[in-house]
Amino acid sequence: MSVPADTIAAIATPHGRGGVGMVRISGPAAATICRTLTGRLPPPRQAQLATFRDAGGEAIDHGLCLYFPAPRSFTGEDVVELHGHGGPVVMDLLLARVLALGARQAAPGEFSQRAFLNDKLDLAQAEAVADLIDAASASAARAALRSLDGAFSHTVRALTERLISLRVQIEAGLDFPDEELELDADGALTRAADALARELEALVARAGEGRLLREGLTVVLAGAPNVGKSSLLNALAEREAAIVTAIAGTTRDVLREYLAIDGLPLHLIDTAGLRDSTDPVEQEGVRRARAEIAGADHLLFVTEAGDPPPPPADLLAQAAAVTRVINKIDLTGGVPRREAGAGWTDIHLSARSGAGLDLLRQHLKTTAGYGSGEGLFSARRRHVEALRAAAGATARAAGLLAGGAELAAEELRQAQRALDEITGEFGSDDLLGRIFSTFCIGK
Ligand SMILES: Nc1nc2c(ncn2[C@@H]2O[C@H](COP(=O)(O)OP(=O)(O)O)[C@@H](O)[C@H]2O)c(=O)[nH]1
Ligand SMILES: [Mg+2]
Known part of the structure; x- marks a missing residue:
């Protein structure tokens, strides 16, 4: 361009x-x-x-x-x-x-x-301008400003510098092959590549957290009618957003609430109870519920204390993470707790009394890989993917160095290309066009 x-x-x-x-x-x-x-x-x-x-x-x-x-x-x-x-x-x-x-x-x-x-x-900073304007929580705004100030770009550039110096050493060895001397005889280059791969991995985790701040976490409440899904939505949202009655089939539409847990934006979605119904309105509600589950980061399968059923296999297969909420422990005298289940986690709580809600909030954060939200920079999915690609290629290079420098050099070249995409030093016009076209006019 x-x-x-x-x-x-x-x-x-x-x-x-x-x-x-x-x-x-x-x-x-x-x-x-x-x-x-x-x-x-x-x-x-x-x-x-x-x-x-x-x-x-x-x-x-x-x-x-x-x-x-x-x-x-x-x-x-x-x-x-x-x-x-x-x-x-x-x-x-x-x-x-x-x-x-x-x-x-x-x-x-x-x-x-x-x-x-x-x-x-640079490109990551330009994206941070958009992210600051779109920030959904104070933590997200602070993280975007940090990215805009260059915190993320500087970290990426510092790692790129080290990658380049590694490449220089390896490619110099390729250009002047010396039969007597093995390129990485003392293993120093392998160790350097290893260390770099680990730091890139650590940055993947931090960027992932930054991406969560930007995009938020989508959590869907599903389960049989009357187990307390809407009550839980209201309890987490701290307002009477959804209608709660003792009548099964009260919620038929999909309901959305936006809140934040310690700065982590949460899109909470309440759905119609999953059951076979002859009512066409409720049937449509159940169909929509299933569609939401498929797109969720985390499924809360709500059940009642006593004899809670396991999450159905099809839901377990569909959702990225599943927690079985065992609600209404106030009725059975149960205590709030978290337990590992087979392929899911159990959280015992009461939407009515509020016991165990903090446990659930904490659990949602941990499962998503979200820490405190402090000191983060905003990042996007494409950044996380590029970092992951760079980390993978660098780790492969470390493994290849002892065998042959040529393949290792190629992996490192790919790694650098991935990092350059983040700051926009390398990028097709197509990529740039796609990124900027999502901004608003006048920005
Ligand atoms: N005792 C008790 N009742 C609850 C609790 N949560 C929900 N309920 C009641 O269960 C009924 C169904 O709740 P609702 O939230 O509409 O369930 P949904 O159909 O799953 O959305 C209502 O009468 C609620 O007051 C709870 O934690 N304890
Ligand atoms: Mg409901």
Whole structure:
């Protein structure tokens, strides 16, 4: 992707009414557009009161104008920001005027894309901008900011440096083969590759945790009617989100609640009781319940204390992780506890009294591999996959070094390619396009 030469503009504030709205312009024509629109160009990085005028010279709005000359701007290009009143009509008129003066409507994420192309941000940082805006909990926001500040990219780059130095040593050995000397006679290179593979593995775990912060955990409540699924949803959500009655078949639709456990965003989904029913509405509810189970990170199969049935085999096979909740222990006098079952975990609790709820929260966090949420950086699925690929290739290289340097060198080359994909040093236009197109307009 080459740096584009045209000028883009977009309303950077959310659509709707607000105290302030902002049109952002980036590109070589930004300064000229500003001059035509307001009559002058403010000094760099200083807010100046201005009147934004239409083609006939009539005022569209009064507001603040800011000019950031290249390269000291978000995109690295000339940037002008027009801060007006945040009404949709005013903003539309202002943007239309800017477009008439020669700018083009920006595509989603195009400002961030230009920042990336001008080396203002690497790819992981550009993604962190989007993640900060979309953060679903305070921990997720802090993690995104840490990534934006470069914590994740620096860690990846430091490991890449070590990988490169390893490659240099090995490939130098390949270029100047010496019959007398074995490349890794003392095993130092193997040890270095081993250590690097382990550190990459550790980073996979941290990035996985960061990804959880970003994407959250999807937990589905399923089980027979009347066992207390909706009661458990309400207890975890700490509000009466779902209707609870003693009548079996109360919940027929799929219900969603968004909450956070120690900063871990949780998508909690309540479903219709799984049973054979002749009622077409309930049948559809059961069908939807099964669809949700298939897409869940964690299935809570809710049962009642006494003689709880095991989770059905088809559910065990479908869900990524399964916990059998043994509810209503207040009726049997049971104590809250966690036990390992055959292929699942048992948690004894009472949705009504609240006993054992903390145990369940803790269990959901641990199963997901989520620690405290502190000191994390945000990461995406593609980062985790790239790190895993790099760790795997490096570990294979360590195993191959004693035998033949050539195969090991190739594995390390693949490892570096995977790491470079994270920061965007290596990446197809297609990959870049896909990433930036998911951003919102004006970002
Ligand atoms: N004693 C007791 N009753 C409960 C508990 N949880 C739910 N219930 C009751 O069980 C009935 C069914 O609850 P509900 O949440 O609607 O079950 P669902 O059909 O699985 O969603 C209601 O009368 C609840 O008040 C519990 O922990 N203890
Ligand atoms: Mg229910």
